[in-house]
Amino acid sequence: MNEIDEIYQDAEEYRDHLATVDKKGKRVWLYPKKPSGWFYSARNLASVVMLALLFGMPFIKVNGEPLLLFNILERKFIIFSIVFTPQDLHLFALAMVTFMVFIVLFTVVFGRLFCGWVCPQTIFMEMVFRKIEYWIDGDASQQRKLAAAPWTSGKIIKRASKYAIFYTIALLIANTFLSYIIGVEAVEKIATDPIGQHLGGFMAMLIFAGIFFFVFAYMREQVCVVVCPYGRLQSVLLVPDSIVVHYDYVRGEPRGRIQKMPLAVGHLPLADQQPIANSQSPAANPGDCIDCKLCVQVCPTGIDIRNGTQLECVNCTACMDACDGVMEKVNRPKGLIRYDSDKGIREGKRKIFTARVWAYSAVLAVLIAVQVFLFATRSEVETVILRTPGQLFQRVDDTHLSNLYNYEVINKTGKDIDGIEFRLRPGDGRIKLVGEHATNVPKQGLLKGVFFVEMPENQLDGRKTKIFIEVWSKGKKVDEATTNFLGPVK
Ligand code: SF4
Ligand code: SF4
Structure with a gap:
């Protein structure tokens, strides 16, 4: 070199x-x-x-x-x-x-x-x-x-008080961190209710606090x-x-x-x-x-x-x-x-x-x-409509066939949405809801259910016909979903 x-x-x-x-x-x-x-x-x-x-x-x-x-x-x-x-x-x-x-x-x-x-x-x-x-x-x-220095009482007091303050702040950070995950109200409940009621949350709080303490005191x-x-x-x-x-x-x-x-x-x-x-x-x-x-x-x-x-x-x-x-x-x-x-x-x-x-x-x-x-x-409302798996079309009468569908209406807003109804577009088909059905979608919640769509056979394109289903609430269209209607091969 x-x-x-x-x-x-x-x-x-x-x-x-x-x-x-x-x-x-x-x-x-x-x-x-x-x-x-x-x-x-x-x-x-x-x-x-x-x-x-x-x-x-x-x-x-x-x-x-x-x-x-x-x-x-x-x-x-x-x-x-x-x-x-x-x-x-x-x-x-x-x-x-x-x-x-x-x-x-x-x-x-x-x-x-x-x-x-x-x-x-x-x-x-x-x-x-x-x-x-x-x-x-x-x-x-x-x-x-x-x-x-050797472990005198002065050193022990300093170390103990420093780490006690460190852990308290780590606990505060852990609670804040959890507030961003489960919300401040849920964290408040964990902190104030008896421990047994929220054991999982309480453990999470301690574990997070331990991690933060380890990071700032040692890492x-x-x-x-x-x-x-x-x-x-x-x-x-x-x-x-x-x-x-x-x-x-x-x-x-x-x-x-x-x-x-x-x-x-x-x-x-x-x-x-x-x-x-x-x-x-x-x-x-x-x-x-x-x-x-x-x-x-x-x-x-x-x-x-x-x-x-x-x-x-x-x-x-x-x-x-x-x-x-x-x-x-x-x-x-x-x-x-x-x-x-x-x-x-x-x-x-x-x-x-x-x-x-x-x-x-x-x-x-x-x-x-x-x-x-x-x-x-x-959109603030999201609708998913899927044909029920394993079901073929059924004949309703001489002119109409039906398909069974599962629907989910998801409300992404912070308010309840009432009076949900479905409308078929275009034409002469009709929707028949099955069993008891709610018409309210709670805020940030979803409404699930089942319905039949009945279509005139002469309006079908063949094995698969695209249909459009509009979702309305109190006279206002809030979403629209597309799905397929299964019919006989032409
Ligand atoms: S060299 Fe050290 S002191 Fe300077 S900016 Fe980087 S980390 Fe900070
Ligand atoms: S602080 Fe660092 S860069 Fe500045 S004079 Fe001193 S040794 Fe040099």
């Missing part, structure tokens, strides 16, 4: 291992330093909004329906208070494809921006659980000391680094034009301890105007990175962003804040670590609307248009 290969291998060495796993394969527990700065404050604000939405939405009702509900058990789905049933599966499938294309497009343009600002895992970990940890255990160095950054499929996708989606948290290696290298640059009068307090280090002259180290490693110390995934874009980076902006603080102190421009693209850093050229972005946008626009069309033409 020649010298250049060795240097290259050295520079790429960080790719061969995870920052959170040591040489023996053991987990390296991270103690990230508490971040502070403009981006952290902005993320604080964003996370308050996100948390308020997450916890508040199950309680918001429009026309008596929750904003969101994904009741897989009862196959009932509500999005923005619009009820979707299994009959709308095609809409769901298309929505999933549309969402995937949107994610691809968003990631190509903005990288993992979602992870840092919106992802519930990052918000809960960094803005809720981590803050409680700082509050109880102190900042990174105190946490390290506490972890290494932590491993969820983003190892488990999250979106994180894995970065390697195939990111392009040199993607905007991500980036270290400006053009400006920062060669790194090294430098003398502080002269300050503008009144720019910083006098106490801060001490050189950070002066082991080498500024001429020998023209790069702006003073190798203080603060950006590494604050990183919740334990990486060094100066090595380049890495899968582990959740774009949390902590390193940007840390470095901006350092740059301010050494009187250099902020933004040595910033949102930028690799091309932006290397060539000073930033381009969002690349050919790839246009192509993805076009596909997304088509998918959205189809989705909007399907949604706009979606």
